[in-house]
Amino acid sequence: MQTANSLLVKVQPLGGFNKPLTYLVNKVTAKGIKIGSLVQIPLGNRKVSGIIWSFECEQPSNKHKIREIIKVIQETPAITPDLMTLANWISKYYACSKESCLEAMIPSAIRDGMKPKSQRLICLKKNNRDISNISKQANAQRKIIDFLEIHKDPLPASELIKKTFTSFSTVNNLLKKGILSETHEIVERVAYEDESPDSSMKVPSNIQLTTEQKKAASEIIDDLNLKTFKTRLLSGVTGSGKTEVYFEAMQHALKQGGTVLFLVPEVALAPQTVSRLRERFYSEKVVVWHSHLSAGERVDAWRNLTCGNARIVVGARSAIFAPLPNLRLIIVDEEHETSYKQEDNPRYQARDVAVVRAKANGSVCVLGSATPSLESINNVHKRKYEISKLSKRVDDRELPLVHLIDMRREKDKNRTTTIFSVPLVEALRERFANREQSILFLNRRGFNTTMLCPECGHVENCKDCSIALTYHRTDGYLKCHLCGFRKPSPLSCNQCKSFDLRKRGHGTQRIEDLVSDLLPKSAKIRRVDADVMTKRNLFRETLSDFRKGKIDVLVGTQMIAKGLDFPKVTLVGVIDADLPLRMEDFRASEKAFQMLVQVSGRSGRGNRAGEVFIQTYAPHSPSIQYARKADLDGFLEEELEMRKEFNYPPYRHLIRHLFRSRSQAKVDYYCSEWAKLVNKSQLEEITVKGPAPAPLEKIKGQYRYHLFYFTSSVNSALKALGKIREKFPLDPDVHDILDVDAYSIT
Ligand code: ADP
Ligand code: ZN
Ligand code: ZN
Numbered sequence: 001m002q003t004a005n006s007l008l009v010k011v012q013p014l015g016g017f018n019k020p021l022t023y024l025v026n027k028v029t030a031k032g033i034k035i036g037s038l039v040q041i042p043l044g045n046r047k048v049s050g051i052i053w054s055f056e057c058e059q060p061s062n063k064h065k066i067r068e069i070i071k072v073i074q075e076t077p078a079i080t081p082d083l084m085t086l087a088n089w090i091s092k093y094y095a096c097s098k099e100s101c102l103e104a105m106i107p108s109a110i111r112d113g114m115k116p117k118s119q120r121l122i123c124l125k126k127n128n129r130d131i132s133n134i135s136k137q138a139n140a141q142r143k144i145i146d147f148l149e150i151h152k153d154p155l156p157a158s159e160l161i162k163k164t165f166t167s168f169s170t171v172n173n174l175l176k177k178g179i180l181s182e183t184h185e186i187v188e189r190v191a192y193e194d195e196s197p198d199s200s201m202k203v204p205s206n207i208q209l210t211t212e213q214k215k216a217a218s219e220i221i222d223d224l225n226l227k228t229f230k231t232r233l234l235s236g237v238t239g240s241g242k243t244e245v246y247f248e249a250m251q252h253a254l255k256q257g258g259t260v261l262f263l264v265p266e267v268a269l270a271p272q273t274v275s276r277l278r279e280r281f282y283s284e285k286v287v288v289w290h291s292h293l294s295a296g297e298r299v300d301a302w303r304n305l306t307c308g309n310a311r312i313v314v315g316a317r318s319a320i321f322a323p324l325p326n327l328r329l330i331i332v333d334e335e336h337e338t339s340y341k342q343e344d345n346p347r348y349q350a351r352d353v354a355v356v357r358a359k360a361n362g363s364v365c366v367l368g369s370a371t372p373s374l375e376s377i378n379n380v381h382k383r384k385y386e387i388s389k390l391s392k393r394v395d396d397r398e399l400p401l402v403h404l405i406d407m408r409r410e411k412d413k414n415r416t417t418t419i420f421s422v423p424l425v426e427a428l429r430e431r432f433a434n435r436e437q438s439i440l441f442l443n444r445r446g447f448n449t450t451m452l453c454p455e456c457g458h459v460e461n462c463k464d465c466s467i468a469l470t471y472h473r474t475d476g477y478l479k480c481h482l483c484g485f486r487k488p489s490p491l492s493c494n495q496c497k498s499f500d501l502r503k504r505g506h507g508t509q510r511i512e513d514l515v516s517d518l519l520p521k522s523a524k525i526r527r528v529d530a531d532v533m534t535k536r537n538l539f540r541e542t543l544s545d546f547r548k549g550k551i552d553v554l555v556g557t558q559m560i561a562k563g564l565d566f567p568k569v570t571l572v573g574v575i576d577a578d579l580p581l582r583m584e585d586f587r588a589s590e591k592a593f594q595m596l597v598q599v600s601g602r603s604g605r606g607n608r609a610g611e612v613f614i615q616t617y618a619p620h621s622p623s624i625q626y627a628r629k630a631d632l633d634g635f636l637e638e639e640l641e642m643r644k645e646f647n648y649p650p651y652r653h654l655i656r657h658l659f660r661s662r663s664q665a666k667v668d669y670y671c672s673e674w675a676k677l678v679n680k681s682q683l684e685e686i687t688v689k690g691p692a693p694a695p696l697e698k699i700k701g702q703y704r705y706h707l708f709y710f711t712s713s714v715n716s717a718l719k720a721l722g723k724i725r726e727k728f729p730l731d732p733d734v735h736d737i738l739d740v741d742a743y744s745i746t
Helices: 027-032 081-093 098-105 129-133 139-150 157-164 168-176 211-226 242-255 267-280 295-306 317-321 350-361 374-381 422-433 508-518 538-547 588-600 622-628 632-646 664-681 714-726
Strands: 006-013 021-026 038-043 046-054 071-074 118-124 180-186 230-236 259-263 286-288 312-315 327-333 364-369 386-390 401-406 437-441 470-472 477-479 486-488 525-528 553-556 569-574 611-616 653-661 686-699 702-711 734-740
Touching: 006 027, 006 038, 006 098, 021 027, 021 038, 081 098, 081 350, 081 714, 098 317, 118 139, 118 157, 139 157, 139 168, 157 168, 168 180, 211 230, 211 242, 211 364, 211 386, 230 242, 230 350, 230 374, 242 259, 242 267, 242 327, 242 364, 242 386, 259 317, 259 350, 267 286, 267 312, 267 538, 286 295, 312 317, 317 350, 327 350, 350 364, 374 632, 401 422, 401 622, 422 437, 422 508, 422 569, 422 611, 508 525, 508 553, 525 538, 569 588, 588 611, 588 622, 588 632, 611 622, 622 632, 653 664, 653 686, 653 714, 664 686, 664 702, 664 714, 664 734, 686 714, 702 714, 714 734
Parallel strands: 230 364, 230 386, 259 312, 259 327, 286 312, 327 364, 401 611, 437 553, 437 569, 525 553, 569 611
Antiparallel strands: 006 021, 006 046, 038 046, 038 071, 118 180, 470 477, 477 486, 653 702, 653 734, 686 702
């Protein structure tokens, strides 16, 4: 088959096929292509694009006629070799198609072969004798020549015609006559170009690292010098200056001639980081990489990276796929954030992929957090990761003073429960009077409700799963979303017999209104929540205004709990600390603890000491007690013990198997039939829980049921399940999805 004039290559199609196929390419064309080049190939009766995957092909059995590549779209590799390795790993580990990984890795503009934007620069040809031949009648042409005889620098064609009131056809005519000459220049579209550091957040450039910072930085630098793969957890209390440690390490990686990837948990945090990076590494080009980039911005960012123009990338989850050659250092800031998990296909966890990518490159991965995930802590215990600690805030600033407010005792005149406790209201008023800033944090996740007793704080839990039961309005039952246990919801509290059981929740809007009533009219109160977040720049503007002191009180959800640094904030109020505890999730305590420590950490980061007021119905719950003392080790010890007892993550992996259908009967039937089949097979590798209706039982007309597998080896569990699944035909109306290392169980 391999003829004198052509070669065999393996091509991974981008469109409808999950493994590389063999194609023919003629030897002349083959000279230019490399592994990773983008080509167009015939697939069935379609033409699709594909990636050159390898040059090694065994001679095919001559049954099928091997087809020829149609054309080369782009010789420059569309993907780096380490990303190709990563695509293989992700598709296997997360049970998704290789194609969906490649789609996540190669921006669609690149896949379509989009070229960088260029513009024509026009000038007069030197020593041109023909100029005098332009007749006086050719008025427009004359104007252009006259203009360019004075303005000698080349200028864009569009500008030239604007200034001379002429047209493109006149310019083109002169080009044809050889009187003008043109050159092409690439125009760059830079995301966050305006993100130059604003003065209020300038970091003194003569910053002296603390002893702890120096130690942590030199530990990472030692790792870098070893030039082998290493993962290090940087566990540092809020305000301990982790960013400066990252910067020192980055400096070293750049000095080694390498590139650096800096992941932040939220797109909204990218500008803050970019601005600090552009100030510190002013001679480097910093590229922002995230899903909101326009096609043009992305093509330019992509080109800057692949040709080595830019050596630093900042971005959220998807930036883990930025095509950086010679990657030396990956930093994952706020590594505990669940936003690193992608909840769509491919369902990867960017923090874990970061570790795998570092491994593929023999480079260093740094995971940083004030509240590390139990997964990472467990990896430190298992000696897979090293750890560096920052135990103090910089400049000996104190951690804020935390007050717990027992909301069971806070009643208003009518003896009904209130939203704001008296101490919090007083503190807010005092801060406003002193012109200090406050943040009010509201944990609004609740799409469904658990039963809370406002008298004693009791929450109904499932006895088998130790997670809160969820109240279903439709039938009045309490249900467990892990194992499916259900019982009629009680009329009175199981603990104190009070009849005042409630299912509650209030929005940011409501809080904002209430605060306006509490404070003088001149107080400026702003809200940041998911609604506000949908407008691209509003969130950035709000944060910038807050930083400049134009806002007195910021009211917000999760968004403002993360990594933000506002030195003028001296008060943080947590309206409802218990909501995560009432969530039907075994990670509830971990989430509550992280949330409380992180929001508290927003207070007192400047010269004045900070205070935190946490309103709670469960002041004695361990996660709240540990958070109050910012006692990470205490919390970890207790929580790990619980996880171990139930054999939950991080001791085993959790795989969620979700079934969906428009027909409730069908999804119920197939999910339980499947569960029976799996249980009957008695797989050693997995423990099955469920099936149960998902907490969000119906989304967009689709009914959702799920079951959970707990396993110590994802690969062998997937293999075993795959074998059973082959013999289990699903109704065409029912679809199933596997979510490996699932966080969301909604
Ligand atoms: P973290 O991410 O650990 O919460 P940051 O890195 O945001 O903390 O640092 C908190 C603040 O302390 C920032 O304003 C930073 O500029 C400042 N800072 C960091 N290191 C030092 C230092 N060695 N000396 C003085 N200020 C510092
Ligand atoms: Zn249960
Ligand atoms: Zn009670």
